[in-house]
Amino acid sequence: MLTPADSCPLCQETAGALVLQAERYRIVRVMDTELPGFCRVIWQQHVAEMSDLPPVDRRALMAVVFAVELALRDCYQPDKINLASFGNVVPHLHWHIICRWRDDPWFPEPIWGQRQRQGNVSSATITDAVLAARIAHYLASGVHA
Template sequence: MSTNSNEQLKPIIYYNPVIKVTLEPSEIPWLIVNIQRPVKEMSQCTQAEKSMLFDALDIIEKAMLSHYQPDKINIASFGNVLPQVHCHIMARFHHDSFFPEPMWGSQQRQSTLQIDDIDCFCDQVHQLLTHALE
């Protein structure tokens, strides 16, 4: 994994000329899939960019479900803070600190959730994306 100084040194899980996948530091497994080209709206993406974005989300969701067996997968795209097409994908658990609220919402409880194998998961995602998208 490498890091990207433009995004607060978030670890880069995967990148190619079309997309980049980074790890969001959190108590839950949380990745962000970015379109590399500077576009603010999904409608400004090419069909190839949209396809690769959704293929990556599909691959990551399946990997999260298999690896972590979460209660729910959340996928979100707002872009108000970072006006760049990107999607957050998170494995959610009934006992995480914010469930059922969004991770940037109001904390509901103090969680004891432990995700110890995030590096292993990120390596797996890198391999899956490399195999599928290149």
């Protein structure tokens, strides 16, 4: 008998360029040239909702999300960071951490909304290793808590 995890793309695939992986989560960079720095934090266990996690795991997951946000702010210096957790299409707990600029193609709309302009894309080139080191720094320092 198939389980939801058997057909879940976030259970079966990396879902982007792997930046950092731990026992309970992985961080991937979404490979979209118009959205530099766009990352996902994916909970390894197949659960659909934050409230499905025990409180200690909820706190751990959010600490990772905050550490990624801080690292992206350091590395890309965006005008804004968007955080989103939908799971409407793929019911597997994951968070989107998205760098936004006032002149990006969708601003001020969400990236899933209507394009507003051609837009300028940040020219920052940050390697996955540099990003992983910044995330690890924030996780270790406890600044995110």
